[in-house]
Amino acid sequence: MIRYGFLFPLRVAILAVGWIVFFAAFLPVRYFWTENKKWKRKIERTLVEMMCGVFVASWTGVVKYHGPRPSMRPQQVFVANHTSMIDFIILEQMTAFAVIMQKHPGWVGFIQKTILESVGCIWFNRTEAKDREVVTRKLREHTQGADNNPLLIFPEGTCVNNQYTVMFKKGAFELGCAVCPVAIKYNKIFVDAFWNSKIQSFTMHLVRLMTSWAVVCDVWYLEPQYLRPGETPIEFAERVRDMIATRAGLKKVPWDGYLKYFRPSPKLTERKYAYSLFAFSLTICLLMLICVF
Template identity: 25%
Template sequence: MDEVNGRLPKRDMETQSLKADILNPFVHRLELDTTYDKLKTAFLTVVLLPFRLAAITALVIMAWLLACLGLHGLTEEDLRRAPLQGWRRDMRIVICWMMRALFVCGGFHQLKVKGRKAPTKDAPVLALAPHSSFFDALPVVYLGGPSIVAKAETGRIPFFGKLINYTQPVYVWRDDPNSRQNTIKEIIERATSKEDWPQVMIFPEGTCTNRSCLITFKSGAFYPGVPVQPVCIRYPNKLDTVTWTWEGPGALKLLWLTLTQLNSSCEIEFLPVYKPNEAEKTDPKLYANNVRRLMAEALKIPVSDYTYDDCRIISKAHQLHIPHAPTIVEAHKLRSKLGLVTAKTEEELVQKKTKRFGDEVDLHEFARILRLDEREPTVQQLFKVHDRHDRGKIDLEEYLFTVLATANATSELDLISIAFDVIDTKGAKSLTLPALRKALRLSMHMPEDEIEETFHQISRDDSNGTVCFEDVIEVLSAKAEYTHLCTGGIEGKRKKTI
């Protein structure tokens, strides 16, 4: 029987738990599935889109001109030193009304608000989640233009950069090694200042997700130890044209499909102000986790231990065409917990190995090779992550290649080099035909007939011969589809975070 007393067998429960653990919040699929949707979109692209674009453009230009006027004579240092006063502060209200009109012109006729925004004295910091789109600017303008925490590059976006500057944002300079400390310091200063600063608004997730869960909150908004008002964002639309994630439709496609919808909805829910206890004041991570759990309960979605750094791993895996990106992130977390990342155990194995790891291994052998305890649940889970077909065995060379490629590769050339290192036993980067098949399958997903052609073109001998790394690269680079190997060029996907 598959169920006993209404309970799933332990193995099935573990499998379901594992699947939940590796839920990928960074992927969004959007397609017009029905003929009706396609015809409606085509019709509204011709009939409605031009008028909406004209109205939006006019409003952006007018808001930008007002922002230029309001910021005239002020330097970046002036904006950081003191809050805007007098007519400049009143101008921000006018600009926000213009931006709200912009969203109405774009089809956001239905903005539903639950709860009430707390005054600055009661909640100096607003924490908004989930962060899933550039359309999250709607809650920003509805809130009256609070000081946002944003990456510094956003201040240089044409037109919109000037509008963002008007909120007196706290900018994060990712290239500056001291940026994190400076950002936290500025948030603390504003949150605890007696001057009339706007509320500090932050998206604590730090990047866009598909709203399927709440990923790990960054601690920056919680370091001041002051009360925070959680704000939940929802987009209850039949067709989700707003979600902008690391893998999915680009900004232009989302903008086009959103502007060709007759109506788009957004919900903003203000939760009660969260006042930290003494333990949370001294432990920002605890504070952040407790606020996240509260927001997840209100949103009725799970929490996930994904972080912004996990986005970078997923993005890198996609850039390098390494399959099973969500699995790679889960495995990285488990390896970190087991100390394998810090010890660089897998790299050491590849450097010192005296025999091939070609044979598949079971859990016992896997744990023995990595010097782990097979009875440890984390070890068992790491093994299951890579046992994708539930056969009780995994390909150790594939495991080692995935670990080293994710950690060290920046190009397809690196992938091939790592595959040679993993599969070669003599350190000479010279492989037989069967070994070359596996190396190029792992690194390039190359068809077998093309691999054999490459091998024989180099060896001019039978399959008992070997070919070296440099000769393989030279032959592949001569082919049009692999010329980029000479430059190691893989163009990275643009990082998206606010």
């Protein structure tokens, strides 16, 4: 009764008031401010951080940040494990990151086009092969700008249940710049923050968070890492994944996150089945030999 009858309406009201105040300030700055672009970008960043703070308040977010707050510098990229789209909101309320994000339909897509482009976010469609080349070029250009917002990438490429980390894509690790790991760990004491986009819309995911008692999590900003001599981008990615998994208490698994969206080819499945059958037969033979001798 308290969560659904009192807290949820109160949080909806907080979110509605936040949106009204935000748009009243953001739209004139975004579309009518023509002087001093530096101040324009600064105000837009501050308003986006404020709105993300309103979102976190609407869940009664209890977030502890550990480590130095990210700063605006060229030649750096931040990478984090990924549990939900709220990862971005929790990080964004502290620092206006420019994030690499999948294009979304509906109201999320509207926010992407009208608001988040102001902080330099880059969109892609994972079903479009040509988008990869465009995104790679934009990443390199963004990391070169001294006045650009810090770049944030979720190299897993999909939301994971905050118990595991799946394989990191190597794109963020071959830009030739500092990689700053960010570890995010949610406490499931009140609600599971994992967003399974295959069975639940983001709107219903937010409703679930807003009808819980609180969203509790820790965020660690770890030491910047650099590509070592003789180290490949894939090895670099695995080393950073080790750091994030250790700090957040997550288990590393050798899975590709894109398997959530694309099935492996039948040839690969048949080959794996054949190898498994061969290994099973070999094991049985060895056991029989051991029993005989």
